[in-house]
Amino acid sequence: MGKLDGQVALISGGSRGQGEVQGRLFAQEGASVVLADVLDAEGELVAASINDTGGDAVYHHLDVTEQSQWASVVDAVVEQYGRLDILINNAGIARLKLIEDSSLQEYLEVIQINQVGVWLGMQAAIPAMKAAGGGCIINTSSTAGLEGYPGLGAYVSSKFAVRGMTKVAAQELGRFNIRVNSVHPGPIDTPMIRDPQIASRAADDTSFNGPIPRVGRPEEVAAMMLFIAADATYSTGSEFVIDGGLTAGSALTRQAD
Ligand SMILES: NC(=O)c1ccc[n+]([C@@H]2O[C@H](COP(=O)([O-])OP(=O)(O)OC[C@H]3O[C@@H](n4cnc5c(N)ncnc54)[C@H](O)[C@@H]3O)[C@@H](O)[C@H]2O)c1
Secondary structure, eight states, X not given: XXXXXXXXXXXXXXXXXXXXXXXXXXXXXXXXXXXXXXXXXXXXHHHHHHHHTTOEEEEEEOOTTOHHHHHHHHHHHHHHHSOOOEEEEOOOOOOOBOGGGOOXXXXXXXXXXXXXXXXXXXXXXXXXXXXXXXXXXXXXXOGGGTSOOTTBHHHHHHHHHHHHHHHHHHHHHGGGTEEEEEEEEOSBSSHHHHSHHXXXXXXXXXXXXXSSOSOBOHHHHHHHHHHHHHTOTTOOSOEEEESTTGGGSOHHHHTOO
């Protein structure tokens, strides 16, 4: 018996990193998993490898900034599986730039993917979840949706917005048996923070180290996602923090002794 037997889960940004690991875990727990991303070759390979190991997965191309593509993917999911139960809005990008050095275009690129993409995902999924009698939406924010980080102005803006829209969606959708929560990871070992620009910043900056002095693993975030989807039945509009204690206190407080 899997914790997600018979359920259908759509994961944006599922071709690599956290989304890939969530897809693998959800499939192990019995869900039919739909991976959606702009990295088509990688996503097809992940879906094939889930299927090779006894799971059920399919890949669809999805640019989360495109409303029509969200509609096509949700339609395809409902046509294939007859329902949609879980949406993980996981796709995202990070760009390191000071506010004064950023162009409007650079700011909006991050906002479009991280913020508008989540809003469009929820909007596309809601009718299918209502039709299924309920559902679970998990929006990937960040510790950058809880506190500011210099050089991450667009990213922080987008992740605060995700935290806010999650609460509104929870209020609007509770009566339809749809739970909506946000997840706030600290630094997690994926291609995003292995990007040389972000990685060098992480190595130099003690504010990246929390009481648990290491980066997190995508498996640890996936376990949190599974808990929210399968077990957290009385939680909606909530913030699930998974950051090694990074936001428990300031870097100065942590270094006091
Ligand atoms: N890695 C971290 O330290 C960290 C910390 C907190 C939050 N997050 C968030 O976790 C989520 C997953 O990130 P990750 O760490 O796995 O990084 P990642 O870069 O490995 O994965 C992000 C995925 O999103 C996809 N994506 C990007 N733009 C897209 C678009 N327009 N349409 C569809 N897919 C798109 C990418 O192709 C990639 O597969 C992101 O929302 C990120 O902001 C990451």
